[in-house]
Amino acid sequence: MKQLHRISCHIKIAAHRVCPHRPPPPTISTPQQRPPTSLRPFSTEILRPGQKITIDPSSSSSSHRKKRPPKSKPIHSSPPPFIDRIHIRTRAGSGGKGCISYHHIGSYKRRPSGGHGGKGGNVYLVTDPTVGSLKMEKHHFHAMDGGRGGTNGRQGKDGRDVFVRVPCGVVVRRVLDWEEMDLFDGGEDQEEEHWDELEEEDEEDDEDEDEDDEDFIDEAGLVVYPDNSDSDNEQHLQDDLDMVSDDSIIDEEQHTHDDEDGNNIEDEFEDFDTYYQQLKASKRYRGRGRRRHQLPIDYDEVVNQELRGEDGMYHWNTAETDDVTDEMALTENTYESSGAKRKSVFVADLDQPHVSLLVAQGGKPGVGNQAYANRQHTAHLMAHAAKKSKPEDGECTYLELELKLIADVGLVGFPNAGKSSLLSAMSRARPKIASYPFTTLHPLVGTIHYKDGYKIVMADVPGLIDGAAEGRGRGVEFLRHIERTKALVYIVDAAGVDGRDAVNDLRILGKELREYGSSGYFEENEIDFPDGLEVSFEEEMKRRRREIMNRPSLILANKMDLIPKNEVGLGRREELLFHLGNAAEEVGINCEKDNIMGISAGVTGEGLQVLSKQLRNVLSFHECRQLALGSGS
Numbered sequence: 001m002k003q004l005h006r007i008s009c010h011i012k013i014a015a016h017r018v019c020p021h022r023p024p025p026p027t028i029s030t031p032q033q034r035p036p037t038s039l040r041p042f043s044t045e046i047l048r049p050g051q052k053i054t055i056d057p058s059s060s061s062s063s064h065r066k067k068r069p070p071k072s073k074p075i076h077s078s079p080p081p082f083i084d085r086i087h088i089r090t091r092a093g094s095g096g097k098g099c100i101s102y103h104h105i106g107s108y109k110r111r112p113s114g115g116h117g118g119k120g121g122n123v124y125l126v127t128d129p130t131v132g133s134l135k136m137e138k139h140h141f142h143a144m145d146g147g148r149g150g151t152n153g154r155q156g157k158d159g160r161d162v163f164v165r166v167p168c169g170v171v172v173r174r175v176l177d178w179e180e181m182d183l184f185d186g187g188e189d190q191e192e193e194h195w196d197e198l199e200e201e202d203e204e205d206d207e208d209e210d211e212d213d214e215d216f217i218d219e220a221g222l223v224v225y226p227d228n229s230d231s232d233n234e235q236h237l238q239d240d241l242d243m244v245s246d247d248s249i250i251d252e253e254q255h256t257h258d259d260e261d262g263n264n265i266e267d268e269f270e271d272f273d274t275y276y277q278q279l280k281a282s283k284r285y286r287g288r289g290r291r292r293h294q295l296p297i298d299y300d301e302v303v304n305q306e307l308r309g310e311d312g313m314y315h316w317n318t319a320e321t322d323d324v325t326d327e328m329a330l331t332e333n334t335y336e337s338s339g340a341k342r343k344s345v346f347v348a349d350l351d352q353p354h355v356s357l358l359v360a361q362g363g364k365p366g367v368g369n370q371a372y373a374n375r376q377h378t379a380h381l382m383a384h385a386a387k388k389s390k391p392e393d394g395e396c397t398y399l400e401l402e403l404k405l406i407a408d409v410g411l412v413g414f415p416n417a418g419k420s421s422l423l424s425a426m427s428r429a430r431p432k433i434a435s436y437p438f439t440t441l442h443p444l445v446g447t448i449h450y451k452d453g454y455k456i457v458m459a460d461v462p463g464l465i466d467g468a469a470e471g472r473g474r475g476v477e478f479l480r481h482i483e484r485t486k487a488l489v490y491i492v493d494a495a496g497v498d499g500r501d502a503v504n505d506l507r508i509l510g511k512e513l514r515e516y517g518s519s520g521y522f523e524e525n526e527i528d529f530p531d532g533l534e535v536s537f538e539e540e541m542k543r544r545r546r547e548i549m550n551r552p553s554l555i556l557a558n559k560m561d562l563i564p565k566n567e568v569g570l571g572r573r574e575e576l577l578f579h580l581g582n583a584a585e586e587v588g589i590n591c592e593k594d595n596i597m598g599i600s601a602g603v604t605g606e607g608l609q610v611l612s613k614q615l616r617n618v619l620s621f622h623e624c625r626q627l628a629l630g631s632g633s
Ligand SMILES: Nc1nc2c(ncn2[C@@H]2O[C@H](COP(=O)(O)OP(=O)(O)OP(=O)(O)O)[C@@H](O)[C@H]2O)c(=O)[nH]1
Pocket: 413, 414, 415, 416, 417, 418, 419, 420, 421, 422, 432, 433, 434, 435, 436, 437, 438, 439, 440, 441, 462, 463, 558, 559, 560, 561, 562, 599, 600, 601, 602, 603, 604
């Protein structure tokens, strides 16, 4: 053994000499000679007490590492644009064609064997809490068509569904007069790209499927003619149809037909569906053993069950789009970019995470002629088979999606009041803060985390100006983001940095909000009426006005650090808060005295602790109240 070991060592050393790239053979070292592990990369010396470690950076192992390439700068340094209203087009897949084919040999000869087509894919909208805006790469969504049915009763492949991810808080409306509008320019290219992608994938799948089919036929040993060519099938079908079209054609109105001897006999069934039900129920077709596969499939039952009535899904309003007579549901408004008038109908409000809405339903597949396998009535049934083998087209819809942020608290204030500074101080959100007006151009949300896990979502809305409720400064567009909040926070600039008067500002803000809920704006634009409530437009407006003004509110006088504290008696600060309270009462803001406070959001952080407590109190009270009202007490 020792000799063997020695020989192998020699071979290793020799090999190293021959090939210098080969790692050298391991050298044996005694434990005393080995350097301490921690020092190995830098030095092999043994340290004496008091001696310092000198590190030569060039000798460190890191110098041998590959240098990291410098970080490339992100292409988009600014955050992605916030989009809160878009139009999309959806088209569900058409059903696959039903196959018409016949067995060619054996006892099954000339018996129909065509399978059903596959269902067309559906298009769904799915709410995803991780999606923040309605920015989408494409605005056309097409689900795949169903595959054709095959011979030997093989069903076509179902078209793949398409799921469009949207943020929570999206209101979906169906545009009715989309044909007159040119909303979707440039969509054709996207469409073609999409189809190319899908077709490529589908071809791959089909290849796999074909292999499986061959196996299936071999294993099952069915008496079928595998290469059932189309021309043969067409010939058989034509024979059958000829028989039908001559004298034995069915008189559908009189429910009679001529038999082979030319006698006019009454039909046993009134229409095809009745006949179909009878056929299904009859003992003859319950099928056993080899006959089982001839059972007609209850096409409508199967397809409808799968396409409709799924739990947890929204569905279209039952009203047909063309004859929507309910004027409450129909609203007319102006489409801004094209200036065209359009009509839309409210479909759903997707305000919960992970819910799906079926927006375009896939077409029903065509029926394969195997469903009509019946020797007695072949001719008659084949006429139906030819008719029913045609699939339905997929539904095509044009939708308007509008995002209304879902936040617990909304910040309302003039530009530069310090809304973004407050959001930034209380949450991890990092909005842009600057001393010029309209720094914030898009609504933004941040979450305030409490130690016990309680959370409050706060929305920073771009600044409002006088006349916002009538649409000045895009105020209305911003105001709709506070529609769903549970509480409002009015924030004013206490120091009047831009020469503003805090008390007057509060009055204007209150007035704007009240008008937003009640007047002009909604007459021209859309409004979603609550489901199942028959109320007039005026009543609905009143309800909204009441609701928005009754919402619990807090009033914050920001930039208090610029107002000196008075050591004795009522100073400027207290006086301001007192006047703010009076102004709130005047304009009808629902705010308790404790909830009017001075803060310094951007500089000292003064008052923010109290604010977070008060916010929580207000929201908890609101939630309890809602629960109590909900339970009917
Ligand atoms: N002195 C002082 N300045 C503040 C305070 N809070 C904010 N500011 C300043 O006020 C200016 C405006 O602050 P923002 O938070 O951007 O105000 P905003 O309300 O979001 O303004 P818009 O986005 O334009 O509507 C900035 O220059 C801030 O530094 C504060 O408590 N004290």
